[in-house]
Amino acid sequence: MPKIGVLALQGDFREHLASFERLGQETLAVRTPQDLSQVDALVIPGGESSVIDRLSRNYLLAEPIKQRLADGMPAYGSCAGMIMLADRIENPAVSSSGEIQQSFGGIDMTVRRNAFGRQVDSFEYQLDFLGKNLEAVFIRAPEAVQVGSGVQVISTVPAEGDGEQGRIVAVRQGNLLATSFHPEVTGSTAIHEFFIQLTRGDA
Ligand code: GLN
Numbered sequence: 001m002p003k004i005g006v007l008a009l010q011g012d013f014r015e016h017l018a019s020f021e022r023l024g025q026e027t028l029a030v031r032t033p034q035d036l037s038q039v040d041a042l043v044i045p046g047g048e049s050s051v052i053d054r055l056s057r058n059y060l061l062a063e064p065i066k067q068r069l070a071d072g073m074p075a076y077g078s079c080a081g082m083i084m085l086a087d088r089i090e091n092p093a094v095s096s097s098g099e100i101q102q103s104f105g106g107i108d109m110t111v112r113r114n115a116f117g118r119q120v121d122s123f124e125y126q127l128d129f130l131g132k133n134l135e136a137v138f139i140r141a142p143e144a145v146q147v148g149s150g151v152q153v154i155s156t157v158p159a160e161g162d163g164e165q166g167r168i169v170a171v172r173q174g175n176l177l178a179t180s181f182h183p184e185v186t187g188s189t190a191i192h193e194f195f196i197q198l199t200r201g202d203a
Contacts, residue, residue: 001025001026002026002040002199002200003026003028003038003039003040003041004020004025004027004028004039004040004042004195004196004199005027005028005029005030005035005036005038005039005041005042005043006020006027006028006029006030006042006043006045007042007043007044007045007052007056007061007065007081008029008030008031008045009031009051009052009055009056009059009061010047010048010052010055011045011046011047011051011052011080011081012045012046012047012182012184012185013043013045013047015045015182015184015185016043016045016078016184016192017029018184019183019184019189019192020192020196022189023189023192023193023196025192025196030042031059031061032061033060033061033064036061036064036065036068037064040073040074040199041073041074041075041076041195041199042065042068042074042075042076043075043076043077043078043195044075044076044077044078044080044081044084044085045078045079045080045081045184046079046080046081046139046184047079047080047081048080049080049081049083049084049089049093049101049103050092050093050095050101052080052081052084053084053101053102054095056104057102062102062104065104066104066105069085069104069105069176070106072174072175073175074175074176074177074195074198074199075106075175075176075177076176076177076178076179076191076195076198077176077177077178077179078178078179078181078182078183078184079139079140079141079142079179079180079181079182081178082111082142082144082178082179082180083103083111083113083142084103084104085104085106085107085176086103086105086107086110086111086142086144086178087103087106087107087108087109087110088109088110088111089101089103089110089111089113090110090111090112090113090145091112091113091114093113106173106176107147107151107171107173107176108147108148108150108151108173109144109146109147109148109151109168109171109173110144110145110146111142111143111144111145112142112145113142114140114141114142115141115142115145115167115180116138116140116141116143121139121140122137123137123138124136124137124138125157127155127156127169127170128155129154129155129170129191130154130194132190134155134183134190134191135186136155136169136179136181136182136183137181137182137185137186138180138181138182139182141169141180142180143167143168143169144168144169144171144180145168147171148173150173151171151172151173152171152172152173153168153170153171154170154171155168155169155170155179156168156169157169169181175198177191177194177195177198179191
């Protein structure tokens with residue numbers, strides 16, 4: 001059985017580990033390059049993407065993760081993790097020393113951090129995820145504002161105003177999956193089940 005790693009530097013990695021454990025999936029909390037070398041797939045949790053970025057570089061994990069992604073390792077990013085898997089961040093955080101937030105990249109898309117506005121920092125929405133009805137929780141969530149032609153749009157939420165396309169909140173490109181929302185906090189394991197299938201080459 002493939003072993004799924006969860007990047008455990010910051011954010012709600014415990015909830016992802018618990019979701020996989022409920023499904024009987026073998027997991028490993030990934031904090032070092034040595035941990036990374038033991039897993040077949042990686043989940044990047046929700047949290048604060050600029051912190052995950054900085055810690056992953058401090059812990060010398062950023063380059064090995066990019067390398068594994070380039071080699072085809074399956075990965076799933078939720079919320080901040082979606083930002084980490086985006087090739088482009090429209091509005092990256094800039095630190096007090098002028099350092100610009102980076103991502104690992106992998107999915108040909110541009111994400112906008114905190115895209116759903118201050119007035120609705122957090123909301124829930126019933127959406128369609130590959131034919132399944134899912135209660136999705138959005139917490140200071142990003143949105144994919146542009147995706148390349150190789151990116152499959154899986155889920156959208158309605159945009160305000162008539163005639164507009166929905167706002168993109170779940171995507172897949174090959175072995176890489178990303179959602180703006182947090183399936184790990186709802187108790188629903190549909191997305192974790194899907195990622196296990198993807199990791200096994202069955203999705
Ligand atoms: N807004 C956060 C960021 O930019 C993501 C929030 C989350 O993961 N719930 O990383």
